[in-house]
Amino acid sequence: RARTMHPAAGSFPPDEEPLIEESTVTRYSQHKPSDRLHGTYVIFFLLGIGSLLPWNFFITAKHYWMYKLQNCSDQAGPAGQAATSDLQDFFESYISIASTVPSVLCLIGNFLLVNKVPASVRILSSLFVMLAVFLVITVLVKVDTSTWTTRFFALTVVCVVIVSGASTVFASSIFGLSSCFPMKNLQALISGQAMGGTISAVASLIDLAAAADVTDSALAYFLTADIFIVICVMVYLLLPRLEYSRYYMSSQKESPSLATVPPDSSAEDEAEPGDTTNTSFLAKSTSIPPLRPILQKTALLGFCLFYVFFISIIIFPSLSSNIESVSKSSGSLWSTKYFVPLTSFLLYNLADWCGRQITAWIQVPGPKSKLLPILVLLRTVFLPLFILSNYQPRAHIQTVVFNRDVYPVVFTVLLGLSNGYLGTLVIIYGPKIVPKELAEAAGVVMTFYLMLGLAVGSACSILIVHLV
Template sequence: MLFVKQRNGLISQQKGSHSLTQLPIFKKLPNINRTIFCNYFESYLSIASTVPSVLCLVANFLLINRVPVHVRVLASLTVMLAIFVVMTVLVKVDTSSWTHGFFAVTIICMAILSGTSIVFNSSVFGMTGSFPMRNSQALISGGAMGGTISAVASLVDLVLASDVTDSALAFFLTADVFLGLCVGLYLLLSRLEYARYYMTPVWPAHVFSGEEETPQDSLRTPLVVPGSSDSATPPLRPILKKTAGLGFCIIYLFFITSIIFPAISTNIESLDKGSGSLWSTKFFVPLTAFLLFNFADLCGRQITAWIQVPGPRSKVLPGLVLLRTGFVPLFVFCNYQPRVYLQTVVFLSDVYPMLFSSLLGLSNGYLSTLALIYGPKIVPRELAEATGVVMSFYMCLGLVLGSACSALLVHLI
């Protein structure tokens, strides 16, 4: 997740000022290769991000009862930090003599980062599934805070920075520092009595059926088993059965969001672009597509700290999720460019994409947080971590499906 935030910061900067060919990796390429790599860079990056994410999610689920969560978290953080240090060094290295190799190294680094970041995120989210619901909510809100900070940083960078290579170096150094802080803070976590209480091992997961099991919210004390261990894989079928409704909500939520953001929303141009003003040419996309969306997403997630309706078994929740389908035509009929087949622009004001981005982010943050924090709470506590990983898989699946459909949709506009 961290590397995605850094990548989005760089992309938002390029959307606002220069072309993608000005990124550090492309500036080191000859003109012909630069065009080829630029045209397919996002596709390569998408594959390098998606495939390892799915594989590592499956592997993480299988390792839940075999490898302790603190080992998975610290190992993934260490690998991410090492890769980011390598990428930080490469920003200032002249690679013009081995451009194809440098491109391959970049994609490999992205693949490793994607896999390790998904292991980290799913492990931490699974771990917080055993904590009270407010802790899961705080974790999810923290992810949205990262997106907001990245969007703000990209705007500041647009105003102050003059060289994209220096900007990339600043973003990567920031990631290095925060990853180092994550390692240190996680090591301190086990020293907190509050954390130790909820991180205490419970009875090994076992297969259950029907409604005879008591959800973990009703458990007042952990079912401690001193010295016990179980290497069996957590039972997947009962988890899927219990979380089917919430799983649909999560998949469809992120499906709609990833169809629109960033493929469509970042290509909506200001109607006053011809004026040449800084607002319409430089700041419109970073502000409307990135900052407003991420800030609204953060607000939506934070609201769930005080309001948690509808409930996990309510039919209103999937109804609200399905209503978000209407965002797709709303964004399509803004001033999306270039247009080949649908020439009509219905919303002839810059206010509309700003409003739609805010509503998209707010609904995404609120509804997705509800669905994600409900999941580990409707199963017995011994299955909470495994359920958290499954909820992460739902989210990843929605993002993958949405990204694939967005690539098709942009060719139909």
């Protein structure tokens, strides 16, 4: 679920400087080609969308999951109804746990294998696994599961576990690959990730409006995901065929970015322009990158990243998507059909995208500022704001303070903006404050903090939802 690394100072223009410094021989012995028709930029943008596509398509198809999980309540007795009601009410929380916990484990595995298994193998295998799982989900759309709803739910959770693990390997691998490209391509990857949620929300709205039947809408929706994963495979295979890409990918092979460095490395936070750090130890290695110097330097930023996504996953989608329009009883299309897709999913993803885009121009507060953790901790206030909105069903806290539709709209926009801005800002800073040769490894570690926040937050979201 994220994200980026910041270029170190050097002789390139800001948007053309590789994150991992090239060797002197490579840099001056080859003519640096241009990115014709912005082909590489577009490819990284599409791969960015694909890296978060499974998660976005799973959580945005709320109407479809509610339809599938209510079918047995039409035919089962009271016990069956109770079980199904539980699946419906807490579905997002269950899916969040099934998505984030295996993602943490796969991220650790990817860190251990990053110097042992080629990036192309990790990227293509994860894409094919995602495609296979989504094809299964697409086929199940038209299968009558009303007599085995609980087993269908269990199968869905297994699919989420598999596809989330694969997408985590894909996302972290593609970020590792992009570390040898100029910063503008990293920005394309970040923009693509943020745009993925918006695209899934828009696709869901279009399918809802165009199809009268829920299953027809879901079929078109998941077919869109299948097609996009195939597009990701095709554009990734196209990447090494572009001269611009070959230039930077060949430099990565000659000077691997994840190298073994002494654990007590005393390199400065940022090398001066023109500084030639001793890279005699940057020989090819299959060793695991050292963790201690990375953890020491990124501890505070890691906590900030953990807490940003801890709060976000508790609220979105478990709380936010269950906030109903106060005029739902009117029966209007806005209040019954489009309120949640628009105010929860589309608004949040648009705001998140805007927050990430702002970091391209504004990067304050700085990585060592005391204001940064304060802003991160202030996001805790979103919890009572959403709980006291028109969340339904309510079992314990009956008071609804914010009883107008405009309140959850404003809260969702602020939640998305702060998530996109602060989350991306912290990830930008992580690889920037460690020695250059540890930049990619630091990026993986920062992603681990992010996934840990999502995993712990998704577990807590079930508790919060039960308490409400």
